[in-house]
Amino acid sequence: MTSAPLDSRGFSLIELMCSMTIGSMILLAAAALLGSSGDGYERVGGGVASEREGRAVITQLATDLSTARFHQNGVLEISVAAWPADRLGFLSLQPPQSQSDAGRIGDLCAVVYYIKDLTIGGKTVRCLMRGFRESADTFKALGNNRVASLFTERSHIDEPVAFGVVAFEARPKSRDASGKWIDWLENDIAGPEALDVRLIIARRDLAGKLKLPRDWDGAGTTAHLLGKAAGADRHAKLEVFATLIRYGNHESS
Numbered sequence: 001m002t003s004a005p006l007d008s009r010g011f012s013l014i015e016l017m018c019s020m021t022i023g024s025m026i027l028l029a030a031a032a033l034l035g036s037s038g039d040g041y042e043r044v045g046g047g048v049a050s051e052r053e054g055r056a057v058i059t060q061l062a063t064d065l066s067t068a069r070f071h072q073n074g075v076l077e078i079s080v081a082a083w084p085a086d087r088l089g090f091l092s093l094q095p096p097q098s099q100s101d102a103g104r105i106g107d108l109c110a111v112v113y114y115i116k117d118l119t120i121g122g123k124t125v126r127c128l129m130r131g132f133r134e135s136a137d138t139f140k141a142l143g144n145n146r147v148a149s150l151f152t153e154r155s156h157i158d159e160p161v162a163f164g165v166v167a168f169e170a171r172p173k174s175r176d177a178s179g180k181w182i183d184w185l186e187n188d189i190a191g192p193e194a195l196d197v198r199l200i201i202a203r204r205d206l207a208g209k210l211k212l213p214r215d216w217d218g219a220g221t222t223a224h225l226l227g228k229a230a231g232a233d234r235h236a237k238l239e240v241f242a243t244l245i246r247y248g249n250h251e252s253s
Helices: 013-066 135-143 147-151 220-226 229-234
Strands: 075-077 087-093 108-120 123-133 159-163 165-175 181-183 194-202 238-246
Touching: 013 087, 013 159, 013 194, 013 238, 087 147, 108 135, 108 147, 108 159, 108 165, 123 135, 123 165, 135 147, 159 194, 165 229, 229 238
Parallel strands: none
Antiparallel strands: 075 087, 087 108, 108 123, 123 159, 165 181, 165 194, 194 238
16 A cells, blocks of 8 residues: 655745745835834934923023123124024123132122034034133123123133024013013113023934034025024924023013
8 A cells, every 4th residue: 555645846936036025025114114213213302302402501591691780791792694693691690509619709600602613523513602700700800891801702611502503592672661572772771671582403313414614504505404594483303492581680670
């Protein structure tokens, strides 16, 4: 008695090629899905980082301005550039822990904010800088009638407080007789009552494409990446922070 022969036939060449094709398509689809997820994570992560940084700057600025003291030699420099880069310098009462033991002789200090281009990783990154002058320096400058020197750049101690800053505006305001906010007049020796602050930060993916100073100015071949400053609120890759911050010397008004 003989048994039936076993079917020893394997996969044909056509079947094998079909299987490989289907497998390749599945792998490509999975890779595309992972890539899309990674890009989405980067966009969300970059947006969260920009928002966190922007809110931290506004909080720091509001803290500094809450005890500001107006001085005629302070800085309220308004930029006329397409993407403004205002400069702000003022005297401010600061707590003891914000100063070093050697530099502290009182609580009156000086603070300056300005825009500066830093070279990081071989490319330009536009930053908002904060310069802090301790009370020993401040009182010395006051005694020598050199207050303006407190607000000049000191690269060895000034620090960036925000990276990827496209624009910084700090416009002084005062109230008219009806209580409406208007632009502050320089001949008003009482100083401004508030600052209308607007900070624009590029998200990480956009900032990575702005490699030269002219790119951050919205000029040259990359001008289309930023668009117009007036449309910053509608730009998907820009974070805009705008608020009115009271100037400390009018804190009781």
